Amino acid sequence: xxxxxxxxxxxxxxxxxxxxxxxxxxxxxxxxxxxxxxxxxxxxxxxxxxxxxxxxxxxxxxxxxxxxxxxxxxxxxxxxxxxxxxxxxxxxxxxxxxxxxxxxxxxxxxxxxxxxxxxxxxxxxxxxxxxxxxxxxxxxxxxxxxxxxxxxxxxxxxxxxxxxxxxxxxxxxxxxxxxxxxxxxxxxxxxxxxxxxxxxxxxxxxxxxxxxxxxxxxxxxxxxxxxxxxxxxxxxxxxxxxxxxxxxxxxxxxxxxxxxxxxxxxxxxxxxxxxxxxxxxxxxxxxxxxxxxxxxxxxxxxxxxxxxxxxxxxxxxxxxxxxxxxxxxxxxxxxxxxxxxxxxxxxxxxxxxxxxxxxxxxxxxxxx
Numbered sequence: 499x500x501x502x503x504x505x506x507x508x509x510x511x512x513x514x515x516x517x518x519x520x521x522x523x524x525x526x527x528x529x530x531x532x533x534x535x536x537x538x539x540x541x542x543x544x545x546x547x548x549x550x551x552x553x554x555x556x557x558x559x560x561x562x563x564x565x566x567x568x569x570x571x572x573x574x575x576x577x578x579x580x581x582x583x584x585x586x587x588x589x590x591x592x593x594x595x596x597x598x599x600x601x602x603x604x605x606x607x608x609x610x611x612x613x614x615x616x617x618x619x620x621x622x623x624x625x626x627x628x629x630x631x632x633x634x635x636x637x638x639x640x641x642x643x644x645x646x647x648x649x650x651x652x653x654x655x656x657x658x659x660x661x662x663x664x665x666x667x668x669x670x671x672x673x674x675x676x677x678x679x680x681x682x683x684x685x686x687x688x689x690x691x692x693x694x695x696x697x698x699x700x701x702x703x704x705x706x707x708x709x710x711x712x713x714x715x716x717x718x719x720x721x722x723x724x725x726x727x728x729x730x731x732x733x734x735x736x737x738x739x740x741x742x743x744x745x746x747x748x749x750x751x752x753x754x755x756x757x758x759x760x761x762x763x764x765x766x767x768x769x770x771x772x773x774x775x776x777x778x779x780x781x782x783x784x785x786x787x788x789x790x791x792x793x794x795x796x797x798x799x800x801x802x803x804x805x806x807x808x809x810x811x812x813x814x815x816x817x818x819x820x821x822x823x824x825x826x827x828x829x830x831x832x833x834x835x836x837x838x839x840x841x842x843x844x845x846x847x848x849x850x851x852x853x854x855x856x857x858x859x860x861x862x863x864x865x866x
Contacts (some may be wrong), residue, residue, distance in 0.1 A: 505571045511577065515561060520580075523553065523587060527604040534590060535583035536602065537561045546778070552610075553602040555591050556618040565840030566632050578633060585629045588622050589641050596648030598622055606664040616652075619645045620666030627673040639677060643686035645816050646674055650686070650694035661701035663724065665731030672697045692738070696746055699735055702728055703752045704759075714763030716756060717785075722767050723780045725760045726806035732757045733813025743791050754818065761814050764807055769799075782807045785793055 515537070523534040535595035537557030541549045562584050565576045591599045591609070600618050601610040624646035629770030646667065652660050671691050678688050704716060712718055716725040732753045769778050781799040788797050842866050 505568065505704065506564045508564075508568050509575075510551040510572065510840050512528055512565065515564065516576075517666040517716075519557070520561065522583070522585075523602070524604065527602075527608055528590060530590065532586050533579075534587040535580055536587045537584075538590075546783050550603055550605040553587070554587065554618070554672070555598050555600050556615060556621045558587050559621035559623070559625030563621075563628050570634060573781075581629055582633060582635075583606060585626060585638055589637065589708070589790070591622075592641055592644070595651075596644035596646075597652070598645070612718055616649075616662050617664060617666055618647055620668075620670050621827075623670035624666060624673065627677070628668060630677070631673075636852075639683070640685050642670065642674060646671060646691050646694065647686040648688045653694060653697060656697075658697070658701040663702045663728055663731065664698050665727045666696055668698060668731040669734040672737045674737045695735055695738070696749065699732070699753055700748060702731070703756050705751070705752075706721075706755065708754070709759045712763075715761040716760045720785050720787065722784065723803045723806050725763060726782075726803070726810040729757055729760050729764075729810035730806065730813050733810070733817045757814055757818060761811065764811065768807075776855075780804075833838060 508587060516821070519537050520535060521538055523536050525531065525533075528534060534551035535558075537560075539546075539549065539552045539554060539557070541547060549722045562581065565581060565584075568575045569581075586597075587602075591602065593599070596619075597610045598619050599611060600613050600615045603606060603610050606847070621641040626638045626642040626645075630642065647665070649667055674691055675688070677683075677689070679863070680688075682688050691853070704712065708718075709716075715721070716728045724757065735753060736750070739746070739753065745818070763786070767782055769783070770777060782803045783797045783799060784803060785797075
């Protein structure tokens with residue numbers, strides 16, 4: 499029997515999004531005849547004084563992710579025309595090379611190129627792919643594929659230290675791979691998508707020695723949220739990384755090892771009874787342990803800290819406990835095998851040594 503879903507929390511969030519942030523884009527501001535909608539940051543919503551209404555690409559992409567997820571649970575919760583209008587805004591913000599303009603500010607001339615977010619393309623691609631699964635118009639898939647190819651081209655010659663830990667692109671690539679199947683798309687080949695994902699993963703993973711130094715935190719600043727987002731990205735990557743060449747198989751094991759260590763770190767950092775007041779139980783502080791922070795606010799809890807931790811833990815549960823069978827990394831298997839061997843050796847010593855001492859005791863002697 500399928501588990502019943504109670505989407506009350508999702509409905510409240512979607513209602514807030516629609517009533518407080520979503521709205522149409524004026525055709526006079528875009529010089530386009532197409533209907534478009536966007537997610538608007540305003541002074542009322544953001545709390546930032548004198549902020550002009552601003553539509554961010556990432557907001558539209560993630561709104562599509564949220565609204566299509568709600569749609570799968572509750573049909574007709576958002577009119578398809580509104581979802582398509584959000585999709586058209588994302589396409590409007592895309593450049594010919596697959597990259598994007600990050601912000602749209604009507605009062606300042608429209609498209610704003612002064613700010614570039616290298617995370618927004620992954621969010622936009624993910625949103626378009628989520629829309630494509632509800633509305634299989636080829637243009638959504640083509641735009642999403644172009645975005646991943648843009649990231650591949652942008653990063654293919656970059657040093658690993660210069661690559662962003664782009665978990666959004668990894669999540670989008672996981673969806674894109676499903677629609678690629680075993681072939682290529684006109685706007686992105688399977689190899690390009692894989693090569694980009696492999697490079698992003700290589701830029702993020704820590705070695706076992708580094709993980710020992712950080713206590714399992716996946717960054718060197720003892721921050722919980724970047725650890726969570728990396729686990730989210732790794733979880734998505736494990737849906738397709740096993741298909742890489744044999745030369746990259748070691749990367750898969752290292753990704754799994756990082757996930758294991760990161761999840762143990764997150765579980766240690768989570769607030770439990772005795773740490774905080776009841777209404778903070780289950781939350782995650784910004785830094786753990788707090789004494790490792792060199793800045794104020796290390797014990798601050800933000801909703802994105804909790805959301806990313808929850809998403810990371812869900813991804814870990816899905817990919818590392820696949821079909822009820824734990825898939826433990828090779829490195830961890832070795833560590834566990836060594837641990838078992840040491841325990842057996844200790845038990846052997848405890849069992850045999852007293853008997854051996856009794857056997858070699860000289861006749862007539864007494865123990866004192």
